[in-house]
Structure formats: C-alpha cells, structure tokens
Amino acid sequence: MLLTVHVWRQADASTPGGFETVHPVEAREDMSVLELLDAVNETLERQGDEPVSFDDGCREGICGKCGVTVDGVPHGPDRNRASCMQSLNAYRDGDEVFIEPLRAGALPVTKDLAVDKKSLRRVSKEAKFPVAMKALNTAGCISCGACIAACPNGSGQLFVGTMLKHLPPLAKTPEERDERAAKVLDAADREFGPCSLLGDCTEVCPAGLPLENLTSVARENLHRSFPDRYPAPGDPQD
Incomplete structure (x- = not known):
C-alpha cells in the first residue's frame, strides 16, 4: 500500500x-x-x-x-x-x-x-540509579516516557509511583528507603507536572502498568508528612 x-x-x-x-x-x-x-x-x-x-x-x-x-x-x-x-x-x-x-x-x-529523556534519569538517580532501574525493571517499566506524553499535565506519576512501589525491598534500612523516596518525590516535582488521576498514562504504557501504581506517590507523601500516623509503604504487593 x-x-x-x-x-x-x-x-x-x-x-x-x-x-x-x-x-x-x-x-x-x-x-x-x-x-x-x-x-x-x-x-x-x-x-x-x-x-x-x-x-x-x-x-x-x-x-x-x-x-x-x-x-x-x-x-x-x-x-x-x-x-x-x-x-x-x-x-x-x-x-x-x-x-x-x-x-x-x-x-x-x-x-x-x-x-531528550534525561528528566527520567534525573528522577531515577535520586533513588541511586542502579537501584532505581532495578526497581523499574522488576515492575516491567522500560522508561520510555509515553506516560508523561499521554498526560495533559505532563505528569510522571505512573513512572515515579512504579519506582517507589518497588523500592522498599532494595533499600538496606528504613531510613535509607525514606531518604531515597523523599529525594525521588522532590525531583519528580521539579521535572514533571501534577497528577489529576485521568488514567491516560495506563492506556499507552507498553508494560501495561496498573493505575494503582499512582497511589504509591500519595502514600509516600502521607508518610513523609505524618510518619507517626502513616507507615512507610512496604512490600510491592501492598
């Protein structure tokens, strides 16, 4: 044709x-x-x-x-x-x-x-890059950036939430985990737009990552603001 x-x-x-x-x-x-x-x-x-x-x-x-x-x-x-x-x-x-x-x-x-996809790498490196990439690979994320392009706000929450969801088992101590998670959240705020829970990101993700991964960011923010009331997210299956 x-x-x-x-x-x-x-x-x-x-x-x-x-x-x-x-x-x-x-x-x-x-x-x-x-x-x-x-x-x-x-x-x-x-x-x-x-x-x-x-x-x-x-x-x-x-x-x-x-x-x-x-x-x-x-x-x-x-x-x-x-x-x-x-x-x-x-x-x-x-x-x-x-x-x-x-x-x-x-x-x-x-x-x-x-x-230029360096923004994804800048966020990943805040979790210590090899560890972040291992977390993303565990989830199946290929760091393509399509989720960001699909979002009207330019949010990277599916990418960030997926990384955070699989980060706990890869950190040596709870303190190390919290420090890495906080740096990832700060970097994501600098690089990407806000999430409005529209779900367009999951429609284009080649890995088929679930919408539930978006909640990891909210859970991390709650734990960061109120650590005594909201425990750190644990196992990726939580």
Whole structure:
C-alpha cells in the first residue's frame, strides 16, 4: 500500500518545527511504525533530502528508546505497545499518517522525532540509579516516557509511583528507603507536572502498568508528612 506520511521536522528544542509531507511511501500492514520511518527515510534519500532523525534501539519493545506520537497517540493506536511493536494493520492504501515526537515539557525535542529523556534519569538517580532501574525493571517499566506524553499535565506519576512501589525491598534500612523516596518525590516535582488521576498514562504504557501504581506517590507523601500516623509503604504487593 502507498501512504502519505506527515512527519515532524525540527532542528532543535529552540527552533520552531512543522510537518513535512512525504508521499508516496510504500508500506505493508505487517510493518512497524519504526519500519515505516525507515521507509520514509528511504523515500527522502531517493529524493536527495535529509532523513528524519528518530530514536531506536532494540526494536523489541524492551529498551524504551523509540517512543513517537502516531496520529496524536503516544507510541501509536495499539494499546500498551511500544512504537517499535505498533503495526500498520489499521491503515489502508491512500491513508495519511501523522508522526511527531512525544509531547511533554519534560521531553524536549533534540531533533525531528528524537527527544531528550534525561528528566527520567534525573528522577531515577535520586533513588541511586542502579537501584532505581532495578526497581523499574522488576515492575516491567522500560522508561520510555509515553506516560508523561499521554498526560495533559505532563505528569510522571505512573513512572515515579512504579519506582517507589518497588523500592522498599532494595533499600538496606528504613531510613535509607525514606531518604531515597523523599529525594525521588522532590525531583519528580521539579521535572514533571501534577497528577489529576485521568488514567491516560495506563492506556499507552507498553508494560501495561496498573493505575494503582499512582497511589504509591500519595502514600509516600502521607508518610513523609505524618510518619507517626502513616507507615512507610512496604512490600510491592501492598
């Protein structure tokens, strides 16, 4: 099938961007979104134009590098699938596809579809980075940033709540755990917007993380403010 692809082009975060139309782009229903971008770049290169920049890595839905927004939806229309695992089976010959970066203040554009995800790392490092990543890996989070882009407020509460939920077993003492959790909460307040419990984040999360993980942040804040009345969250199954 032949598609018309409107792809976002932007030199950097400080330069205004816009859609560039690429047509025709030869595609198949079994192709992924990233494979479609490969086809877009092949078309551009044949025309003597600069290829589109985008992030990719494993292309197996594991590394979290490849997030883009497809027709207004972070990652794409298939629920709980990373961009590299999104198929084109909903499209037909002659259709139009709009592809742009993940949209959030915490994820500034570096070039075209590529975004800077250092905000996630800055929050993670407050829990001591290797420990934080082990916690996220335990939960299945791939740190892709789609939850932040899906939220109208740019909240990272699903990401942060998931980390906090799995942090207790990885801390050596309760005091160490509380200190790490407090630093994570402070960093999250600096990097991300507030959570309004809309649940859009869970619709796009490739790991299918549950909405219940959002409550970990509220529980941590209660414990931090009233430690005598609200005990620290314990086991991840709590």
